[in-house]
Amino acid sequence: xxxxxxxxxxxxxxxxxxxxxxxxxxxxxxxxxxxxxxxxxxxxxxxxxxxxxxxxxxxxxxxxxxxxxxxxxxxxxxxxxxxxxxxxxxxxxxxxxxxxxxxxxxxxxxxxxxxxxxxxxxxxxxxxxxxxxxxxxxxxxxxxxxxxxxxxxxxxxxxxxxxxxxxxxxxxxxxxxxxxxxxxxxxxxxxxxxxxxxxxxxxxxxxxxxxxxxxxxxxxxxxxxxxxxxxxxxxxxxxxxxxxxxxxxxxxxxxxxxxxxxxxxxxxxxxxxxxxxxxxxxxxxxxxxxxxxxxxxxxxxxxxxxxxxxxxxxxxxxxxxxxxxxxxxxxxxxxxxxxxxxxxxxxxxxxxxxxxxxxxxxxxxxxxxxxxxxxxxxxxxxxxxxxxxxxxxxxxxxxxxxxxxxxxxxxxxxxxxxxxxxxxxxxxxxxxxxxxxxxxxxxxxxxxxxxxxxxxxxxxxxxxxxxxxxxxxxxxxxxxxxxxxxxxxxxxxxxxxxxxxxxxxxxxxxxxxxxxxxxxxxxxxxxxxxxxxxxxxxxxxxxxxxxxxxxxxxxxxxxxxxxxxxxxxxxxxxxxxxxxxxxxxxxxxxxxxxxxxxxxxxxxxxxxxxxxxxxxxxx
Amino acid sequence: xxxxxxxxxxxxxxxxxxxxxxxxxxxxxxxxxxxxxxxxxxxxxxxxxxxxxxxxxxxxxxxxxxxxxxxxxxxxxxxxxxxxxxxxxxxxxxxxxxxxxxxxxxxxxxxxxxxxxxxxxxxxxxxxxxxxxxxxxxxxxxxxxxxxxxxxxxxxxxxxxxxxxxxxxxxxxxxxxxxxxxxxxxxxxxxxxxxxxxxxxxxxxxxxxxxxxxxxxxxxxxxxxxxxxxxxxxxxxxxxxxxxxxxxxxxxxxxxxxxxxxxxxxxxxxxxxxxxxxxxxxxxxxxxxxxxxxxxxxxxxxxxxxxxxxxxxxxxxxxxxxxxxxxxxxxxxxxxxxxxxxxxxxx
Numbered sequence: 007x008x009x010x011x012x013x014x015x016x017x018x019x020x021x022x023x024x025x026x027x028x029x030x031x032x033x034x035x036x037x038x039x040x041x042x043x044x045x046x047x048x049x050x051x052x053x054x055x056x057x058x059x060x061x062x063x064x065x066x067x068x069x070x071x072x073x074x075x076x077x078x079x080x081x082x083x084x085x086x087x088x089x090x091x092x093x094x095x096x097x098x099x100x101x102x103x104x105x106x107x108x109x110x111x112x113x114x115x116x117x118x119x120x121x122x123x124x125x126x127x128x129x130x131x132x133x134x135x136x137x138x139x140x141x142x143x144x145x146x147x148x149x150x151x152x153x154x155x156x157x158x159x160x161x162x163x164x165x166x167x168x169x170x171x172x173x174x175x176x177x178x179x180x181x182x183x184x185x186x187x188x189x190x191x192x193x194x195x196x197x198x199x200x201x202x203x204x205x206x207x208x209x210x211x212x213x214x215x216x217x218x219x220x221x222x223x224x225x226x227x228x229x230x231x232x233x234x235x236x237x238x239x240x241x242x243x244x245x246x247x248x249x250x251x252x253x254x255x256x257x258x259x260x261x262x263x264x265x266x267x268x269x270x271x272x273x274x275x276x277x278x279x280x281x282x283x284x285x286x287x288x289x290x291x292x293x294x295x296x297x298x299x300x301x302x303x304x305x306x307x308x309x310x311x312x313x314x315x316x317x318x319x320x321x322x323x324x325x326x327x328x329x330x331x332x333x334x335x336x337x338x339x340x341x342x343x344x345x346x347x348x349x350x351x352x353x354x355x356x357x358x359x360x361x362x363x364x365x366x367x368x369x370x371x372x373x374x375x376x377x378x379x380x381x382x383x384x385x386x387x388x389x390x391x392x393x394x395x396x397x398x399x400x401x402x403x404x405x406x407x408x409x410x411x412x413x414x415x416x417x418x419x420x421x422x423x424x425x426x427x428x429x430x431x432x433x434x435x436x437x438x439x440x441x442x443x444x445x446x447x448x449x450x451x452x453x454x455x456x457x458x459x460x461x462x463x464x465x466x467x468x469x470x471x472x473x474x475x476x477x478x479x480x481x482x483x484x485x486x487x488x489x490x491x492x493x494x495x496x497x498x499x500x501x502x503x504x505x506x507x508x509x510x511x512x513x514x515x516x517x518x519x520x521x522x523x524x525x526x527x528x529x530x531x532x533x534x535x536x537x538x539x540x541x542x543x544x545x546x547x548x549x550x551x552x553x554x555x556x557x558x559x560x561x562x563x564x565x566x567x568x569x570x571x572x573x574x575x576x577x578x579x580x581x582x583x584x585x586x587x588x589x590x591x592x593x594x595x596x597x598x599x600x601x602x603x604x605x606x607x608x609x610x611x612x613x614x615x616x617x618x619x620x621x622x623x624x625x
Numbered sequence: 626x627x628x629x630x631x632x633x634x635x636x637x638x639x640x641x642x643x644x645x646x647x648x649x650x651x652x653x654x655x656x657x658x659x660x661x662x663x664x665x666x667x668x669x670x671x672x673x674x675x676x677x678x679x680x681x682x683x684x685x686x687x688x689x690x691x692x693x694x695x696x697x698x699x700x701x702x703x704x705x706x707x708x709x710x711x712x713x714x715x716x717x718x719x720x721x722x723x724x725x726x727x728x729x730x731x732x733x734x735x736x737x738x739x740x741x742x743x744x745x746x747x748x749x750x751x752x753x754x755x756x757x758x759x760x761x762x763x764x765x766x767x768x769x770x771x772x773x774x775x776x777x778x779x780x781x782x783x784x785x786x787x788x789x790x791x792x793x794x795x796x797x798x799x800x801x802x803x804x805x806x807x808x809x810x811x812x813x814x815x816x817x818x819x820x821x822x823x824x825x826x827x828x829x830x831x832x833x834x835x836x837x838x839x840x841x842x843x844x845x846x847x848x849x850x851x852x853x854x855x856x857x858x859x860x861x862x863x864x865x866x867x868x869x870x871x872x873x874x875x876x877x878x879x880x881x882x883x884x885x886x887x888x889x890x891x892x893x894x895x896x897x898x899x900x901x902x903x904x905x906x907x908x909x910x911x912x913x914x915x916x917x918x919x920x921x922x923x924x925x926x927x928x929x930x931x932x933x934x935x936x937x938x939x940x941x942x943x944x945x946x947x948x949x950x951x952x953x954x955x956x957x958x959x960x961x962x963x964x965x966x967x968x969x970x971x972x
Contacts, residue, residue, distance in 0.1 A: 230971035244964065246957030248949040249719045251712075268967075272959045280945040282956050284719040289745040293712040296705070296742070300716025303703055304681070304724070305950030307957070308716065322706050416968035419961040424954050457950055458701035459721050461678040463645075468694055468702035480694070 029217045031061050031086035033097035035168065038110050039161070040103050042074025047186055048161040049080040051197075053411060054182035055165075055174050056084050057231055060223040064090035064528075065411040066605060071256065071349040077106045084220060090412060091529030094609040097218060098172075100164050101128060102142070111135065119216045121167060136216045138208070140167055145203050150196065159200045166204025171212075172220045176205070230414050234381045234407035238337055239265035240417065241385025242309055243273065246424050247335075249301035249308040250285040251294045253316060256349045257405040258339035261311040291316035295323040295336065299398075302327070302334040303469060305429070305457035307389050311337035314347065314356050317363065324398055325364025326471045328494070331444070331453065333392035333399075333427070337385075340404040342603045351603030352405035354524055357579040360400045361553055367491055369498050371505060372400045372553040376527035378414035380551070381407065384506065386420050393427035395452060395501050404574070406525040406605040428454045432462045440464035443478040444490060451496035498554055505552035510562060513546045518619065519566035521559070523550040523580060525605060526572055532608035533615075541616055550580065560588040563595070570618070572598040572611050638674035638870055646671040648695040653688055658810035658836030658851075659758045663695045665813050666727070666756075669820035670697060673868060681717050681726045685710040685739060688765055689731035689758035689836070708739025711746035714753050715938075721948035722939045725824065726753035732773040733763045736791040740772075743793075747800035750828040752937045754820070757793055757831075758810070760838035761849040768841035775922075779846035794929055795915045797831040798908060803932040804830035805911070807925065809854050810837065815926060818864040818894075822928065825869070825888040828937040835924070854924060861905075861927030863897040888933045896928065905931050 035052070039045040046067075053065040061084050070076035083093050095115050101107040101122035108131055111120055116134040124139040146160040162183075169179050180198055187193040239261050242250070250269075252262040266285055273282050284301075288294035294310040301308035312320065317338050327334055340356050342348035360372045371391060375384040384401055392399040428448075430441055435456065441464070444453045456465040467478040475486040511534075513519075518537075522530050527549055537543040548562040563569050563584075571581035578597030585592050598614045600606040636642050646667045651660050670680070680700035684690035686707035693702045705713045714728050735743045735757045746755070761774040768780060772791040779785045797805045804826040806819045816834065823830035835854050837843050843850045862884075867873050869891030884904065886894040896905065904910060911930035918925050945952070 228972065230968055232971050240964075240967065244958055246954060248952060248957060249716060251716065251719075272963050273957075275945050275956060278945055280943050282945055282949065282952055284942050284944060284949065286715070286719065286749075288712070289741060292709060293715075293742055293745065296709045296712025297716035297719065299705075300683075300703070300713035300718075301720040301949075302716070303713070304717040304720035305948075306716075306720035308720070323709070326706050416972075417964060419964050420958070424958065456701075457721075458681050458717065458724055459679055459948065459950075461676070463678070463699040465678065466699045466701050468704070470702070470704040471706060472704065 027217060028219050029097075030219050030221050031084050031223060033218050034081055034083040034093040034095070035098040035100065036096040036110075037080045037100040037164070038103045038106050039078050039080070040075055040105070041069055041072060041078040043161065044158040045078065045080065045102070045161045047158070047197075048165045049082070050411070051162070051179065051182045051186055052165050052168065053082050054185065054231065055169065055178040056082065056220060057226055057413065058178040058182060059175055059220060060226045061086065061220060062088040062090065062225050062413060064413065066092055066406065067410060068604060069350050077103055086223060087532070088225065089532040089608070091532055092605040092607045094607040098168070100168070101126065102161070102164065119218065121164060121171075138167070138171070138212050140164070140204070140207060145207060146200070149200050149203050155196070159196065162197045162200035163204035166201035167208050169201065170205035170208040171214060171216070172218055174220055175222070176201075226413065228416065230416055231411050232378050232414055233260070233409055233411055234375070234378060234403050235261035235339065235409060236264045237378045237381035237414070237417070238311070238385045238401065238403065238408070239268060241382040242335070242389070243268050244420055245307065245386040245389035247307045247309050247389065248283045249298065249306040250283065250310070251288050251297035251301070251308070252310050253288050253291045253294045253312065255291070255313045255316050257341055257409045258311040258313050258316075258337060260409065261337055261339060291319040292323060295320040295334070298334040298336070299323055299327050299332050302392070303332045303458070307393070309335040309337065309389075311339065313339050313341045314343040315345075317356055317359055321363050321365070324370065325366060325368050327398045328364060328368050328370065329366070330469050330471055331396040331455070332469070333396055335388045335392050336398055336400045338400055338402045339408040340402060348603045350405065352525065352574065352605055353601060353603065354402075354404055354526065354574040355576075355579070355601070356402060357573070357575065358583065360402060361583060369495075369554065370398060370400055371395065371501055372402050373506065374402055374523040374551055375407065376524055376549060376551070378412045379417060382417040387506065390425040391501075391504055394425050394504060395497060396427060396455065397497070402524065404525050428452060430454050430456050430460070430465070432460050432465060435460065435462040435465045442476045443467040444474065444493070445476040446493055450500045451493045452500060502554050502556045505554065505556070507556055508551055508558045508562070509549045510558070511547040512544065513562065513565055516544045516546055517567040518543055518545040518615070519562060519569040520545050520547045520572060520615075521550060521562070521569060521584070522547070522572045526574060529606050529608040529611060530572075533611040536608055536612040537615060540612070541621060543615070543619070545615070553583070555584065555587045559584060560590055563588065563590045567594070568596060568619070569594055570596050570598050570615055572600075572606070574600050574606050576601045637671050639676060641671070641674075641677075643667065643671045645699065646677065646697055648693075648698045651692070651695045653691065654840050656839040657688070658760060658838070659689055659692050660695070661810040661813065662756065662758055662816065662834055662836055663692050665816045665820055667696045669817050669824060673821055673824050674870070675725055675824060679724055681714070681724045683710050683714040683717065683726060683728040683753075685730055685734040687731040687734045687763070689729050690734055692729050692758070693727075708734050708737070709742055710734065711739065711742035711751070715746060715749065715751045718751055718753060718939065720950040722752075722944060723948050728753055728755045730755065730757050732757060732759045732761060732771040736772040736793055740791070744796065744800045747797055747802045747829055747831070749938045750801060750803065750935060750941075752828055752939060754823040754830045754832070757833050758836040759793070759833055759849070760836050760842050761847070762838050762842040764838055764841060775848040778848045781841065781844050792915060792919055793833045794831070795912060795919075798911055798915070798930050802831045803828050803930070803935045805930040806831070806928050807833045807835075809835045809858055809926055811851055811855060812858065812926065815860065815864055818866040819928065821866040821868065821892070822864075822888065822894045822931075825890045825892040826933060827889045828935055857924040859923060859925050860899055861901070861903050861925050861929070862899055864928060865895040865897070867893040867895060886931050886933060894928065894931070905929060908932070
């Protein structure tokens, strides 16, 4: 993401007076509605129109665990600097939900903008905001007679109003509508009409009194907009997955549902018209992983996708796959736990669970994509890793990555052919006069396997979750047990050479290092900029991309006096793993933990670093 | 009549000997019903000429689940977690449709911890043979009741079971299984015929086999003991199995005395009438019969329900003929132009 200029100081001291200075391409819009009201279309159109103007943009949906009728907030951030993390301050509020309107208005910083349904009378709540009352329902009534459609139309009217207020190009709004509603010409026409009505009302009735404006840029040439679940789905298809077994759970369901659509379109064998894949909605998460393991054992590329509660249910099977060395890929789109928790809110709370998942000594491979490109790439890699290392590979995203819309560069087609790992064929068995399933032949602790159906009397072996020796025979001997689990530990060492290595940005003379992973990365560039421009701290940054941790983490920590591990859970789960695994001095590691269920923002991190550093703001 | 060409001695139609179908020595208790079932599995697979390299032996946890190690040592075994054999078996069959899958489970593994997965396996009609070696008790944990223990039956310690038994055959039919049989480990002749029928069947073939536990449930107050089963077993019909690779001799029978079921592989199951009139193609009648004998306490064995024509899950999913596990990269990874097309739509 390129950063065009340096941000000026904005936010803390903005008042209606100082805001007369135009604020261009650097603000956030929050639309407050109720879920089930069809605002998804309007919000997507709004976001896409800004995207098509070449302005870096991101969208975050804060929604309830409910079908219809509860409050929902959608935040769009335009940032000429390319910052795509959540912005702490809301600059423009579109208040469509009577239930939350007052509270939403009270939460704003002074001088911010409120666009609202006239009837809600919000201007009486406080007098330090800029108000734009719009008679949405009345305007909707003029656009369409059908009462059922009026609510949907009212949502598109705010798009028109904002477009007029903020200088969003009408041609881009119309093109975004056409893209969203595809070939449904009637819907396209109706929505364009609604947009026009909103724009016209502003033009004729409400002169501009706020500083916020959008101006065309050229930052988005060739870019796409996608959500992380779709990116993981695409990665899985291009990884060559052939058995997908899943159980619906928020926020992971759309990963498999999107995958189903793509597979039906692109993975039907052209010669026979038959499916080169099996996708099964299982009866629960236990069965989902059980099927994926059965398929991985039999040689298919298999996967499941779930969220925290499903991960808990998969614990026993995860241990089986680890101990019997069966490949499979598990996507964990994390949400807020424990228990049911907040099913529609984001967290990075499964890290410790994933690392140790199962009883007994178990260590799993976990990948942490941070953006859409990595969601795609890591999904592809996960299948290679699982088969190469013969063990489950978890890809841990979260609701923020998985279900929100992000800009990205188009995904790159996998360069390397599929790595199917150490699989012996019938000819190999013939040549070798047999094999020992769990023997470390190559010194990398990865054994060889055969696939069921390999036609040779010496090719078969018996897979068991009970104690087994090199030959896969049942054993309870102390030395056999030790030998097997020690080899598994060595295999985990081997895994370090295969998993994506950390990404390190700027290691200089600074005393302060930052460590983050996954969706937290979206706030990190902005945070580092704030630390530098506001406090003169030039913090080094290491982004972890996988477990097991590699020596780079320790090396990085060794280079700093104080290292802040920033994550979205209560306990600092990764910080603890770093302390244990990287063997670092505990007092050096400091935890910054954000666990509100909403995506972390740069200001939160900056404030905490500064407070823990014990320094005053440089002004 | 010309004399048939001399057959090679002691080998089956694919040239393997009975010994090739054996497994490791059993570690179960001497006289265990499970070992008797193992012997008939060996015999059935041998006589049917199933290639062991194409067999997946699946199991969960328990005494019964150990038994796949004791047959077909050159087949691929997977002894997974308690009660979850149905899911691992399903996954294996999705990955490689050309396998013959046999799952061995117990009454605890299937009727208690694994009841949910069992039902959904049946509902999907996963192509596999599913055997429950049913003895009404947990063996490895030393003799607790399982959910198939009959109401009023007692443990050796005198503890009486006061809950009704789970009837796995009824459940199987209820959930759409198209080959449902009940048998007895002490009736090898019937069992081997039912096993061969199961090998021929396409879809889930379920066998509930009463298999006495000689250590914990073979005493006088048990309804899963050898003695009880021998004294009470009543055959639904006499079963003959004529495999597809053997000529089907036409024998004249009295009208109404014999029913013949043609399996999809061309094999035939010939059912000869004994005391009662019973048509195993009638699903409602099968459920009625099971309901009736549950109340009367009779021990009827035989082929309770069969419908060889139903589609199995692999057919339902319309999978390519080649096992998914062996598809080449060219079939699994769409080309770069597909990714370009998708990316353009998102710009």
